[in-house]
Every structure is written in C-alpha cells, then in structure tokens.
Amino acid sequence: MGKEKISSTCMRCLEIEDFLENLGPHDYDQEDTSPQTEEYNCIAYAIVGVTKKPWWPSARWKNDYEWPSHLPREEYLKETLDNFIQAFETKGYRVCSNGKLKKGIEKVAIYTIAGVPKHAARQLETGVWVSKCGDYEDIKHYTLPPTEGKNYGKVTTFLHRRRDGKPFLKDRILSIINKLRRKFLR
C-alpha cells in the first residue's frame, strides 16, 4: 500500500511524496525504505532507531508513548523544543550549530513550526538523513530541505553525539569538576 514498484528493486513512497510537497522521487533512496508501521515514530527513530514504542511527551496514553520520566508530559500542540532537546540529551546528544557531516559524529535535526517540534531526522555516517514519516515508511533522504514544508515546518535545531558512545570532552571535564566539587564540599 502506498508504494509503486518502478523496477524489481525500486519502490516509491507515494503518500510521503504527496504530503511532503518539496520531496520528489529522486530526493530519497527508493531502494531502501522500511515497511509502514505505527510501532515507532520519527522521534523514536532519531533517538534510538527501530523500536517498539513511539516517543512523544503525550499526556494521553502515557503507557504507549515513551518519554524520560523526569521530563514533563505536555499538552498537544503546546510541546516545547526545550523538552525535546532534554529528551535527546538523555541519550548523549548536545545542541550544535549545523548539520554538516563530521567523522565519528552522529547528528539529529529537529523540525519545528512556530517553535513547536513536529519532526526529527538523523544523519547516517554517509551524510544521508533518515526520517520516519509518521505512520508511513522511514526513508533515506539525501538532504534536509525536501522534507521541510507545511507539515513538518523547518529545521531549527541540530544536536550531535559521538558515534562511539563516549561523552564529549566538555562533558568529561564538567563531570570531573562536579566530582571534585562534591569531594571538597563534604
């Protein structure tokens, strides 16, 4: 459903092309898309990859939406960017200035409309971005602009983390300072 077979390996995601008005058939890799699923969403896919639960700070169906327990659940359409940034920070991400490809670094782009988060995409080692498009497929798109538009808004925030899972130098220094502070304040 929603896919048109072009050759033995090519599949177009027609619904996604319909709803993302700037996305053309050549803006994403038609040979490498997932099946449609509601099990996870774009935020879950950006933070942890394929998973069994969507991530959203939803106050309804708290058992069905994953969200860090120390962060607030928010009203629909009043979700805050800060809450999303803090959720990504729990997985080692830190805010950065751009989405340029950097060796050993994994980046995430958050899309907003009027400051309210709507979507997220994650950068692969090749520089290609991956997006889970709502309940539809996840696609590999070569750049970010084709996925921007009336549904997802514009990319306003980038975050990054080391691909090897280690913390950034700045975080390590801060951690040492905090340890020393605790030791001398006793």
Place this chain on the structure above:
Amino acid sequence: MLGTGRIPLEANPRKHPFRKEVTSCDDWITAHAESASADWLTKQLSPNELAEKYIILLETHHTHTHLHVQHSVLQSPSIETAKTKDLEKLEKEFAERADRWEKESSIHSSPGEKFIHRDYLRIIGKGEQVVPLIIKRQESSNKDWLFALENIIPEDENPAKGIESFKDAVEAWISWGKKKYQALA
C-alpha cells in the same frame, strides 16, 4: 401619551397561519407532512426541533393533542423515508471524511497535528449522532478515534477516564458503545 390613537403592537392578537386550515390533528398532519419532511431533509432539524416547530403552531388550538401529533408526525411515512435518507447521507459523509483523515494524518508523528485535521474536526462537530459510527470504525481501525469521542461525550460519561493505555481505552469505549447503542451489539 393619551389621545395619540396609537395601539401598541403587543395588544393585537397575533394571527396564526394555520388557524383557518386546522380542524383536526389528522387534517393538520395531511396538510403539513410534506413541509415537515422538507424541513427534516433540508434544514436537518432534530426530531425534537421538528416536533417543537410544528407542535407549537398547533398547540394554540389543540392543547391536549401534542403528544399524539408528535408521535404521528415523526412516524409518518414521509418522515421515516427522510430519516433513512438522512442516515445514509451521514454514513457516506462520515466514511469519506474518516478515510481521508486516516490517510492524511498518518504523515504526522505529533498526535495534536493529527487531531486538528479539518475532517476530524468536522466529524467532532456533528456531535452525538456520529458516535455509533465512530465506535464501529474504532473496532476495525488502530487510529485514535477516541479523542473525537472524548470531545463529543460529556466528561463524566467517559468510560475510559483514568486509563493510560490506548488499547484498554478502546475496549472500554466499545463496550460502553454496545450498551448505549444496542444496534452495534
């Protein structure tokens, strides 16, 4: 103000449009069933509004017959046909809007964005008459139709109040719906 010769409007008895025509309830029904039926179809009046509109006109002459008239008007063959046509129209519109909503809102991860879709809002706007259709749809759909039900049914009647899992809430609403609208059972 004396001597101006003015008679206040409210002092004049109001002329009743049907006063001369109506001689019995049956005459009245024969004379006005067509117009009542047209009102049903074009203005989409509810049974109560329809009965009220026509019964108030009649009450001035037949104060003790209004229950009989209400029953007769609403059960008359032309009204029954109109009711069926109206229901079919509603079901068709609901199915079209529901299909479109499920398809178009699926591009969003944000639940709020899904719910502000024009078709979803239109369905909520139709009120309690669409509740059986929503419940029937929810039985075979994994999309969140419960937000619409929560916004139509008064909060104190919400059978899924306090439930934090969508699957459990769906079960609660379906079982509530089957009790309330026995046709669904």
